[in-house]
Amino acid sequence: MxxxxxxxxxxxxxxxxxxxxxxxxxxxxxxxxxxxxxxxxxxxxxxxxxxxxxxxxxxxxxxxxxxxxxxxxxxxGLQPVHEWVIGFEQYWNENFDRLNEYVKKLQQKEHADGKRS
Amino acid sequence: MxxxxxxxxxxxxxxxxxxxxxxxxxxxxxxxxxxxxxxxxxxxxxxxxxxxxxxxxxxxxxxxxxxxxxxxxxxxGLQPVHEWVIGFEQYWNENFDRLNEYVKKLQQKEHADGKRS
DNA sequence: TTGACATATGCCGATATGGACATATATTTG
DNA sequence: CAAATATATGTCCATATCGGCATATGTCAA
The missing domain is CATH 1.10.10.10 (Winged helix-like DNA-binding domain superfamily/Winged helix DNA-binding domain)
Structure with a gap:
């Protein structure tokens, strides 16, 4: 081919x-x-x-x-392109990084709480 | 080339x-x-x-x-693509059409008011 | 109809690419 | 080290393009 x-x-x-x-x-x-x-x-x-x-x-x-x-x-005609790309927005957005950190901290806290209880 | x-x-x-x-x-x-x-x-x-x-x-x-x-x-790395495409959003968005009509009507109204005053 | 102007196409040349295959390079295991 | 596993590369093929040029097609004006 x-x-x-x-x-x-x-x-x-x-x-x-x-x-x-x-x-x-x-x-x-x-x-x-x-x-x-x-x-x-x-x-x-x-x-x-x-x-x-x-x-x-x-x-x-x-x-x-x-x-x-x-x-x-x-x-x-550009909509398909936009829709495809927008699907990645959360991954390059700084907010995503912050959210990620937040979630991580939250999980650690949960973990700690879990141990504690 | x-x-x-x-x-x-x-x-x-x-x-x-x-x-x-x-x-x-x-x-x-x-x-x-x-x-x-x-x-x-x-x-x-x-x-x-x-x-x-x-x-x-x-x-x-x-x-x-x-x-x-x-x-x-x-x-x-996808941001450049996104930024380029987003520059066309207003042209495919239905809202743009509506906004367009709205502006047009507004202008007509302004025009009428202008005449009236 | 002829000429000027606006576009679209066909053809050629140089090269970039995607895919298949075989093989080189690394890394982990026994 | 040898075998197995995981990737990366080189080579060959067929074809898709991009660009330039010449030219066909279409339209309007005199």
Whole structure:
């Protein structure tokens, strides 16, 4: 077998730096391809290809506007990523460390109390 | 130029399904390589390679324990991902839509009041 | 219709990757 | 030390990409 396809879901689409930048640029307002290309300082073809990936995984939508196409953010597609990551929040949060210590102390106390009674 | 390296940051490390599963398995407790391999039903070498990637981007830490190595979650490495994604929350949240409508109505009201006064 | 402008695609080259296998390296035991 | 157990690595294969370039497709204006 070979390398697994990587441009098939939001996680992979977002793994590409340029694509992340595109999404950031689309916050708030739609933009035509050339504008994005200029902003990112990359060629138009490359921009179109990234946009295609983003479109295929549902992170952007297109709207025809005369001779140009306006790309807009489809943020809902980022929810799976958010939900997955948020599942780890408690593990990096300082509060978690404190809670952990607290629980530890509590257990020691319980232990002591247990012995005592 | 050629393809950009993809296993150099958390975003890319997490783009791989198996690696995501490994991280999930490491929530709460450390685990030796073989246990992970069995749980994921993938070969040990493959598991070690995924762990290497995760280690290089700082998402897991290793601890020698006799003849085995215990891998533990280093959730802090996921913060950049979380922070990036959270920046889009308002755009997918329904509340945002409601807030938007609310603001719009408020502005109309202000407008009306302005006219009236 | 022709020309200018905006995008999308196809093709090629260089390289990164995931996976399977065999094997090297360590550590613990007998 | 030798055997067993646990991991890490190197090699080979097939394929997925990213990027550049040339070019096809589509749209609007004169």
């Amino acid at each position: 070979a390398r697994a396809a990587t441009t098939s879901d939001a996680f992979n689409a977002v793994a590409e730096p340029q694509r992340r930048r595109i999404l950031v640029l689309l916050k708030g307002r739609e933009r035509p391809v050339n504008e994005l290309a200029r902003a990112l300082r990359i060629t138009q073809p490359r921009t179109s290809k990234h946009l295609r990936v983003l479109r295929e995984v549902g992170l952007v939508r297109v709207r025809e506007a005369g001779q140009q196409r306006l790309y807009g953010l489809e943020a809902r | 050629a393809r950009a390296a993809t296993t150099s940051d958390a975003f890319n490390a997490v783009a791989e399904p198996q690696r995501r599963r490994i991280l999930v398995l490491l929530k709460g407790r450390e685990r030796p390589v073989n246990e992970l391999a069995r749980a994921l039903r993938i070969t040990q070498p493959r598991t070690s390679k995924h762990l290497r990637v995760l280690r290089e981007v700082g998402l897991v830490r290793v601890r020698e324990a006799g003849q085995q190595r215990l891998y533990g979650l280093e959730a802090r």
